[in-house]
Each structure stands twice: as C-alpha cells, then as structure tokens.
Amino acid sequence: MNENENELFKIPEETLKKIKSQEEFEDYFQTLYKQGVEALLKAEIKEHLGYSKHDPAGRNTGNSRNGYSKKILKTNLGDIPLDVPRDRNSSFDPVVVPKHHRMSSKIEHAIITMYSRGMTTRDIEETIKDIYGIEVSESSISNITSAIIEDIKEWQQRPLDPVYVVVWMDGIVVKVRQNGKVTGKTIYLMIGLKHNGLKEVLGMWISETESASFWLNVLTEIKARGVKDILIACTDNLSGIRQAIKSVFPNTVTQLCVVHQIRNSIRYVVWKDRKHFLSDLKNVYGAINRDMAYDALENFAEKWASKYAYAIKSWKNNWDELTAYFDYPMEIRRIIYTTNSIESLNSSIRKYTKTKTVFPDDQAALKAVYLAIVNVEKKWTYPIRDWGTVINQLMIIFGDRCSIF
Numbered sequence: 001m002n003e004n005e006n007e008l009f010k011i012p013e014e015t016l017k018k019i020k021s022q023e024e025f026e027d028y029f030q031t032l033y034k035q036g037v038e039a040l041l042k043a044e045i046k047e048h049l050g051y052s053k054h055d056p057a058g059r060n061t062g063n064s065r066n067g068y069s070k071k072i073l074k075t076n077l078g079d080i081p082l083d084v085p086r087d088r089n090s091s092f093d094p095v096v097v098p099k100h101h102r103m104s105s106k107i108e109h110a111i112i113t114m115y116s117r118g119m120t121t122r123d124i125e126e127t128i129k130d131i132y133g134i135e136v137s138e139s140s141i142s143n144i145t146s147a148i149i150e151d152i153k154e155w156q157q158r159p160l161d162p163v164y165v166v167v168w169m170d171g172i173v174v175k176v177r178q179n180g181k182v183t184g185k186t187i188y189l190m191i192g193l194k195h196n197g198l199k200e201v202l203g204m205w206i207s208e209t210e211s212a213s214f215w216l217n218v219l220t221e222i223k224a225r226g227v228k229d230i231l232i233a234c235t236d237n238l239s240g241i242r243q244a245i246k247s248v249f250p251n252t253v254t255q256l257c258v259v260h261q262i263r264n265s266i267r268y269v270v271w272k273d274r275k276h277f278l279s280d281l282k283n284v285y286g287a288i289n290r291d292m293a294y295d296a297l298e299n300f301a302e303k304w305a306s307k308y309a310y311a312i313k314s315w316k317n318n319w320d321e322l323t324a325y326f327d328y329p330m331e332i333r334r335i336i337y338t339t340n341s342i343e344s345l346n347s348s349i350r351k352y353t354k355t356k357t358v359f360p361d362d363q364a365a366l367k368a369v370y371l372a373i374v375n376v377e378k379k380w381t382y383p384i385r386d387w388g389t390v391i392n393q394l395m396i397i398f399g400d401r402c403s404i405f
C-alpha cells in the first residue's frame with residue numbers, strides 16, 4: 001500500500017478533535033461501516049444492471065433500480081441499519097450482504113465454529129454477547145447452523161474414489177428426542193483408506209436399527225458415488241453387514257474386528273477369571289498363522305467351554321472372518337484386525353458433542369457429528385504407518401485390482 005492509499009484510511013484530524021467520548025468514537029465507526037457497506041452495495045447493483053444510476057444507457061434494458069429495502073446488520077460494532085438497493089426484477093442478490101443474512105460473516109463463522117466445538121446454543125449466545133457486544137437469540141443461532149444441512153447433503157453426495165484399500169465401518173450411539181421420548185439412535189460411519197495412505201470419512205447414516213437391507217442401501221449408495229472396489233472391509237459383527245458386502249462388492253475380504261470380539265467374549269466372564277481367560281485367548285488371536293490359531297482355540301475351548309461355552313461358540317461360528325488377517329503380512333494385519341481407526345474417530349466426536357446429552361431431533365445430531373468430522377479430518381494429513389511397505393504388499397497380493405492406483 002503506497003502513501004497516497006494510506007491517506008484514504010486516515011481519520012481526518014478535524015474529525016478526531018470533535019470526538020469527545022468512547023460512545024462518539026463508536027458512533028463514528030458505525031457511520032463509516034454503514035457508508036462503506038452501502039457504497040459496495042451500490043457498486044454491486046451497478047455491475048448487476050450494467051449501467052450507472054440515471055445513465056440513459058439503462059433505458060429499455062428490461063430492468064432498473066427500484067429504491068431500497070431496510071435491513072439491520074448485526075456486527076461487532078453493533079446493529080448497523082442499511083439501505084439495500086433493489087431492482088424491479090428482484091434478481092439482484094448482493095454478495096456483501098446476501099439475502100436473508102442479518103449478521104456479518106465473521107460472527108456467523110464464529111457461531112458455526114463454536115457449535116462445531118460442542119458448545120450449546122445458550123453458551124454461544126452468551127459468548128457472542130461477551131466478545132462482540134451483541135445479542136443473538138437461540139433461534140438465530142439454530143437458523144445459522146441449519147445452513148450446515150445443505151453442506152451435509154453436498155458432502156454425503158460427493159464423488160468417491162474408485163478403489164479403497166480398506167474401509168472400516170462402525171457406529172456411534174446418540175440420544176435423540178422423538179415423539180416426546182428420548183430414543184437411542186446410531187449414526188453409522190464409514191472410513192476409507194485411500195491409495196495414498198490417507199483416510200477420509202465416506203459418509204454417515206442414522207438409524208434406530210441395522211439389518212442386511214440397511215447395509216445394502218448404504219453400500220449401494222457408495223457404489224453409486226463412484227466406488228468400484230473395496231479390497232478389505234473391517235467391521236464389528238453388525239447385523240446383516242457381511243451379506244450386504246458380498247452382495248454389492250463380492251470380491252471384498254471381510255475381517256471382523258478382533259478387539260470387538262474379545263470384548264464380547266469377556267462380557268459374561270466373572271472378574272476372578274478374566275485375567276487368565278484373556279491370557280489364554282491371546283494365544284488364539286496372537287498366533288503366527290491360522291493353523292496355530294485354531295490349535296490354540298481348541299486348547300482354549302478344552303479349558304473354558306464348560307464355563308463359557310458362548311464365547312467359544314462365537315469364535316468358531318465367525319472363524320473365517322475373524323482370522324482373515326492371518327493371510328497378510330504383519331504391516332497389513334495391524335491395519336485390518338481392528339476397527340480402532342473408526343473408534344478413534346468416535347472418541348473424537350464424543351469430545352465435540354459431550355455437552356449435548358440429548359439432541360432435539362435427528363437433524364441436530366447429524367449437524368453436530370458432521371462438524372466434529374470436519375474438525376477431525378483436518379488432522380488427517382499424513383499417511384498411515386509404514387504406508388510405502390503396505391501399498392507395495394497390497395499391489396502384490398491384489399494384483400490387477402490395484403491397477404487403478
């Protein structure tokens with residue numbers, strides 16, 4: 001900025017001499033703000049119409065100026081009354097102060113940021129008042145954050161990569177008020193591992209129940225968004241998910257989360273047995289290969305089946321999907337034997353939503369979870385551990401299915 005431009009931003013000395021109080025100083029800046037915004041609006045409508053006010057070139061163009069509408073803009077300087085120009089065709093949509101907006105973009109951004117960090121609307125209302133000195137109603141805050149729904153729709157429909165190396169699927173339970181009652185609902189999440197080693201959340205789906213038809217719809221949706229193949233899918237033993245995966249992506253290897261299986265196995269084990277039970281179970285999932293793992297399971301069953309038959313039965317019934325990771329080198333095993341990636345995401349989401357014990361509706365729950373995801377994904381900037389080794393192993397194992405990389 002040169003010296004002449006600097007002069008434009010200096011307050012005239014005679015004006016400063018007339019200002020005798022903080023209130024007069026603030027009033028002066030409100031006036032400057034009003035004049036500046038209205039000047040920009042006039043410039044916008046001139047560009048929109050293609051001619052200056054009173055310019056004969058505007059005759060018979062089919063549109064013209066049509067006076068002004070009154071608007072109150074909330075800013076950190078206080079409420080600023082504006083005269084917003086109109087056109088006869090009502091086609092003028094100003095950029096500086098968009099239609100239906102009554103708040104500066106800076107404050108709107110602050111509100112959305114605070115909402116995404118898990119603050120309640122009441123807390124946001126008080127914070128905005130403390131920082132900017134203006135009052136924003138809870139309904140206004142709700143209206144601002146509701147604009148996020150359009151972002152969610154766009155995000156949920158965005159094109160996806162044609163191939164994902166691994167996807168992890170699991171859900172996070174939220175409390176939602178419905179028909180006057182508080183109901184537990186699950187927001188199901190899917191993370192995809194891309195060919196460059198970076199993760200991304202592919203989508204989220206809210207439901208009270210899960211079934212093969214539910215998962216079939218989810219997987220059909222991501223296929224419609226461009227996914228042609230998934231090499232390995234790691235999931236909890238969600239109802240109907242294996243059938244749905246085989247239906248939509250028949251070549252995908254399904255690996256059930258071993259950590260979830262261990263948790264389920266010890267659910268009914270009495271406390272005094274747990275240490276020895278887990279130690280023996282580790283010989284199963286920590287074996288060198290599948291054959292040795294099965295031998296360890298047989299020994300485990302011989303020792304514990306009389307007391308905890310359910311745990312043994314669950315391992316045997318799901319053996320193929322629980323032990324798929326034995327077909328791969330250690331670097332890949334670490335990635336696929338557990339859904340820790342999505343559990344870590346769920347944990348981060350809970351940090352952002354912990355102040356919201358009950359959501360007023362499904363939409364509010366989805367807004368909060370989406371904003372939490374946006375914050376978490378900002379940190380996913382590096383490939384996962386040993387990615388160079390992992391991708392080369394995958395290309396050897398899966399061959400032509402990795403050719404699109």
